[in-house]
Amino acid sequence: MTSFSVVMPVYNKIATLPTSLASLYRQTFHDFEVIAVDDGSTDGSLEVLLQHARAGRLRLFQRDAPGPGGHAARNLGARQARADWLVFFDADDMLLFDHLARFADAIAAHPGIDLFVNAYQQLVGHQRLPRVESVPEGVLSRYRALAAFARCDFIHVNGACLRRERFEALHGFPEGRYRQGGDVYFWLKALCELKSMHYDPTVTSLWQPEYSGLSRDLQELHPAAYLPEEITHGLAWGERRQLHAAVNRKVLSWAVEKRYRGQSVRADLRALKWSGMRFEHGYHVASLLMPWTFFDRMQRRIDRTFATPVKEDGR
Numbered sequence: 001m002t003s004f005s006v007v008m009p010v011y012n013k014i015a016t017l018p019t020s021l022a023s024l025y026r027q028t029f030h031d032f033e034v035i036a037v038d039d040g041s042t043d044g045s046l047e048v049l050l051q052h053a054r055a056g057r058l059r060l061f062q063r064d065a066p067g068p069g070g071h072a073a074r075n076l077g078a079r080q081a082r083a084d085w086l087v088f089f090d091a092d093d094m095l096l097f098d099h100l101a102r103f104a105d106a107i108a109a110h111p112g113i114d115l116f117v118n119a120y121q122q123l124v125g126h127q128r129l130p131r132v133e134s135v136p137e138g139v140l141s142r143y144r145a146l147a148a149f150a151r152c153d154f155i156h157v158n159g160a161c162l163r164r165e166r167f168e169a170l171h172g173f174p175e176g177r178y179r180q181g182g183d184v185y186f187w188l189k190a191l192c193e194l195k196s197m198h199y200d201p202t203v204t205s206l207w208q209p210e211y212s213g214l215s216r217d218l219q220e221l222h223p224a225a226y227l228p229e230e231i232t233h234g235l236a237w238g239e240r241r242q243l244h245a246a247v248n249r250k251v252l253s254w255a256v257e258k259r260y261r262g263q264s265v266r267a268d269l270r271a272l273k274w275s276g277m278r279f280e281h282g283y284h285v286a287s288l289l290m291p292w293t294f295f296d297r298m299q300r301r302i303d304r305t306f307a308t309p310v311k312e313d314g315r
Helices: 017-025 045-054 068-079 099-109 142-151 164-169 182-193 223-230 237-260 266-271 279-288 292-306
Strands: 004-010 032-038 059-062 085-088 115-124 138-141 160-163 196-207
Touching: 004 017, 004 045, 004 068, 004 099, 017 045, 032 045, 032 068, 045 059, 068 164, 068 182, 085 099, 085 164, 099 115, 099 196, 138 142, 142 182, 142 196, 142 237, 160 164, 164 182, 182 223, 182 237, 223 237, 237 266, 237 279, 237 292, 266 279, 279 292
Parallel strands: 004 032, 004 085, 032 059, 115 196
Antiparallel strands: 085 160, 115 160, 138 196
């Protein structure tokens, strides 16, 4: 039977931690361990984790200081994992009851695949926001997976299940390299390394951005911008073109937000991959080069026309 190690980084999440843990314990699939990594919490989160650890409900590890994006905490938890499959879960979000069960069923049906993804949805207050992504169901080739990512962020850290050996081969999340965007960098890198993956459009996790505590310092380029130079082999021409399109989408999402903040976007525009330019990308580029009044007006028109917000989640 498939077993999972659920890795949960925790840093000052006392407001959501009890509810998040409860949603994890309610899983209908029971063959899993919980690995919590406290990142130096000071708000009482550690005390809650200690209680659960003493009750035998989770294994607890501690770090002295928080790391950006929780990458170091996730990597530490993954190194301590005993199961063959890794599932990551943020302590400010929620899982629906069949999250692990759907992974287990998909793994049993497709034992040769290393990455499984379930759909997620944003939860703001008590309301689920509409989903805009359209991703094919089932096994996706590398080309189709990259093409899907070029359209939308269909992989969220809460909604992915990755074979532990593959995670180790990818060298984990990019701790110490990026303050933001490391998750997207990692999943795009994984898609480039894998020949195929599996996607289940059933929503099994809820992302609560109001509790995420994301830093909004977007001075640097989006980490995805560095991937095309790092992935130097293994991609066919069409696959690399889809990677470039995905990179452009993420770079432009940050560039638009920077422009709204009055920051320079010159480096972002220079980082665009012209082989991956799409019609909507051209609209964004044109708007970024316009004076402020026309930029704002054109961005509103773009959002209405393409129905895909560019100011996503800072990832």
